[in-house]
Amino acid sequence: MLFLVAWTASTSGSIDAFSDSRLQWSNGAPEHVILNDGHAMEIIPTAGLDYWSKTFYDPVLVKHDAQTLLTPVPASAEVTLTSAFTLKPRAQFDQAGIMVLVDERTWVKAGIEYTDGSPRLSCVVTNDGFSDWSTQKWDAWNTTEQSTSIRVRVSKLLPGSVQGPTIVFEAAPWAEDSTVDTEAKWVQIRIASLRSGERPWRMGFFAISPIEAAGSSTLFHHVKLGQKEQPVHSTDAGISSAKTEL
Numbered sequence: 001m002l003f004l005v006a007w008t009a010s011t012s013g014s015i016d017a018f019s020d021s022r023l024q025w026s027n028g029a030p031e032h033v034i035l036n037d038g039h040a041m042e043i044i045p046t047a048g049l050d051y052w053s054k055t056f057y058d059p060v061l062v063k064h065d066a067q068t069l070l071t072p073v074p075a076s077a078e079v080t081l082t083s084a085f086t087l088k089p090r091a092q093f094d095q096a097g098i099m100v101l102v103d104e105r106t107w108v109k110a111g112i113e114y115t116d117g118s119p120r121l122s123c124v125v126t127n128d129g130f131s132d133w134s135t136q137k138w139d140a141w142n143t144t145e146q147s148t149s150i151r152v153r154v155s156k157l158l159p160g161s162v163q164g165p166t167i168v169f170e171a172a173p174w175a176e177d178s179t180v181d182t183e184a185k186w187v188q189i190r191i192a193s194l195r196s197g198e199r200p201w202r203m204g205f206f207a208i209s210p211i212e213a214a215g216s217s218t219l220f221h222h223v224k225l226g227q228k229e230q231p232v233h234s235t236d237a238g239i240s241s242a243k244t245e246l
Helices: none
Strands: 024-026 031-035 040-044 051-053 062-064 068-073 077-088 095-103 106-115 118-127 130-137 148-157 166-172 187-193 201-208 217-227
Touching (some): 077 095, 095 148, 106 148, 106 166, 106 187, 118 187, 148 201
Antiparallel strands (some): 024 068, 077 148, 095 106, 106 118, 118 130, 148 166
């Protein structure tokens, strides 16, 4: 029987500020500033750093040196991390979003990546040391500021011992007056297996410029890490268990 830990004030407590001491930089800290009494953060990425593992590129590309802001989450906990950010991309592969890190062979990047001339919803899932990459068009583009904004929500779910740990990535449009608690029209972007077993996760944020320092920056508008929120897609697949037994 799988024992779940609720992420509540009685255990670890929620995180609602980037200044929370439980959020710590990994691989060093980029140029950044904490704003709005800790509730916002702007990052100017250190160029040439990234997370990617083996797949597709020639010569073989293995990178796990990007600077990320993370906090531990127990293996037995179900949680949701919600944020919003504005990315000002200036070069190929400039990107930002939510990071999940177990180890160098097991991790996720979920957010927006500027690819081949346009911003794209982007999710990289790495299991057993091999990355995959799913993208789709993201139309929110401010031509004056040359920027794109989004609300993002990533949940760590434990549907059962057979399925193993699951990550759910959801997105919604961002409005300038919205807060972390403002209602949003969330849509499902990705459901994926993250094969972490009984190892804890670290969850938090990334802003990366892997190619060049061309002036990219990312402003994270808010943060909330707390107990699991119900995703828009139900875990009930609508198929009887008798038909799914192997």
